Amino acid sequence: MDVQLSEIKNMEFLFSLGNFEIWLLLFIALLLRYFLIAGIPYIYLYVLKNPRFGGYKLQKQYPSIDQIFKEIKFSVLTLFIYSSGIWLFLIWLKTGLTKNYSEISEFGWGYFILSICLMIILHDAYSYWIHRIIHHKRIFKYVHLLHHSFKNPSPFCAFAFHPFESILTMGIIPIIMFIIPWHQYALLIFVTIMILYDTFVHLGFDIPLLRVGRWQNTSVEHDIHHKNSRYNFGLYFTIWDRLMGTFKSKLK
Numbered sequence: 001m002d003v004q005l006s007e008i009k010n011m012e013f014l015f016s017l018g019n020f021e022i023w024l025l026l027f028i029a030l031l032l033r034y035f036l037i038a039g040i041p042y043i044y045l046y047v048l049k050n051p052r053f054g055g056y057k058l059q060k061q062y063p064s065i066d067q068i069f070k071e072i073k074f075s076v077l078t079l080f081i082y083s084s085g086i087w088l089f090l091i092w093l094k095t096g097l098t099k100n101y102s103e104i105s106e107f108g109w110g111y112f113i114l115s116i117c118l119m120i121i122l123h124d125a126y127s128y129w130i131h132r133i134i135h136h137k138r139i140f141k142y143v144h145l146l147h148h149s150f151k152n153p154s155p156f157c158a159f160a161f162h163p164f165e166s167i168l169t170m171g172i173i174p175i176i177m178f179i180i181p182w183h184q185y186a187l188l189i190f191v192t193i194m195i196l197y198d199t200f201v202h203l204g205f206d207i208p209l210l211r212v213g214r215w216q217n218t219s220v221e222h223d224i225h226h227k228n229s230r231y232n233f234g235l236y237f238t239i240w241d242r243l244m245g246t247f248k249s250k251l252k
Contacts, residue, residue, distance in 0.1 A: 019087065027083035033192065034079060038155040038199050042068075045205055046154060056205045058223045059152045063204075068156055074146065075159040078166040085170055089177075098177040100184065112186055119176050119190040120236055126172045128240040131233040134165060140229075143168075153226055158198040197236055215239055224248055 044050055046062060063071075092098045104112055134144040146162040161169065176182060176190075200210065201222035211218055217234045221241075225232040231248035234241045241247035 019090065022090065023083055023086050026086050027080060030079040030083055030195075031076065033195055034075060034159065037195050038075075038158060041199070041203060042155045045203070053205055053207060056207050058204055058206055058220065061152060063150070063152050063154050067150060067152075068154055071150060071154060071156040071160040074161060075156060077163060078159040078161045078169075081163060081166040082170055085173065089173070092174075092177060099179070099181045100177070101181055102183070104183055104185075107181060107183075111181070112183055115180060115182055115186045116190055116193070118180055119182075119186070120193065122176060122179070123172045123190075123194065124234065124236045125240065126175065127169070127235040128233050128244075130168050130171070131235075132244075132246075134168065135229060135233070148226065148229060151226055152204065153202040153223070154204055155199045155202055157202045158195070201235070217241075221247075221249070224250070 045053055045057075093100060101107060107115075134140060143162050143165050147157075147160055147165065150157045150160060159166075173187075176187070201217060201219050203210075203219040204223065206218065206220045215237050217232070217236055217238050221232040221234070221238060228248070231246055232238070232241055233246055238247050
């Protein structure tokens with residue numbers, strides 16, 4: 001009961017703020033999460049260059065400082081665009097158009113966990129096909145070429161997108177909001193996982209301890225994609241790449 005009251009108060013507090021205050025809070029939260037999640041491995045692996053992991057670097061050279069600043073610049077722009085989506089989010093939420101529910105007890109903890117898994121599965125499919133579309137020869141140079149200019153990505157490259165690509169990648173959020181019942185905490189966890197995993201595949205290091213299964217998409221597969229854009233379009237898993245014949249485990 002206390003948890004339910006807390007959730008209701010949180011939503012009331014959210015709606016009591018002005019739209020600008022809500023946007024600013026979200027933008028700051030996304031920035032802090034990005035710099036924390038990308039910054040820790042960057043300092044440890046790229047600045048301190050811990051010798052324990054030196055042999056796991058996928059490309060011998062390290063990216064230049066100029067590249068790092070460019071990655072950060074476009075990632076911050078992406079997060080600015082992501083946070084700006086709160087305007088539509090609030091309209092949909094206030095008018096009851098989405099499948100949001102405010103009390104976890106309404107569907108239970110089992111569904112709460114399942115909903116996060118469903119978000120990841122939906123996002124993986126969405127990411128694969130959007131990624132394939134923006135690789136079309138008539139679209140690529142206008143939308144996705146910027147991200148591929150980073151041939152040797154660092155963790156800060158995770159969201160270094162062209163603004164239009166940022167809008168496209170953000171499209172998974174309304175899909176989730178309108179298709180499956182979702183709790184605000186589940187969506188928050190999903191967004192955190194998304195930032196973590198996008199950073200992980202741009203790590204630039206193949207660390208065995210971070211590999212958990214055959215179907216997992218890792219920094220190895222994504223590094224191949226940055227070097228040869230015909231392969232490995234997936235985000236979390238390699239399932240779609242294997243099904244569609246675009247999977248490659250190594251380049252000759």
